[in-house]
Amino acid sequence: MENHDEDVLAHLLRRAEETAGTRESKLLQDLTVILQAAAAGHTMVLRCAWCERFEVEGEWVSLGAEEVKLGKLADAVTHGICIDCFRGIEPPPRSSHGED
């Protein structure tokens, strides 16, 4: 049996310790709790399909490339789009005067 999910969570907690006292640390800890609950089927985690960040308390938390191989946690992830990417891919507003 693979323990990759636990590796991911352990890595998150390690990063949270490394950044202790910062906002990022708090979000990483919260993300760990959310991922654990999600893996247990209690909730879903929203992830931006463009930049691959996770939503935590309305903020978007980035994980490194090695963390995103999420074992069975992947089943608990639902994909959406964060506001930054949404703004980036949003088409420019059309002129209502048809200047083309």
Ligand SMILES: [Zn+2]
């Ligand atoms: Zn994004």
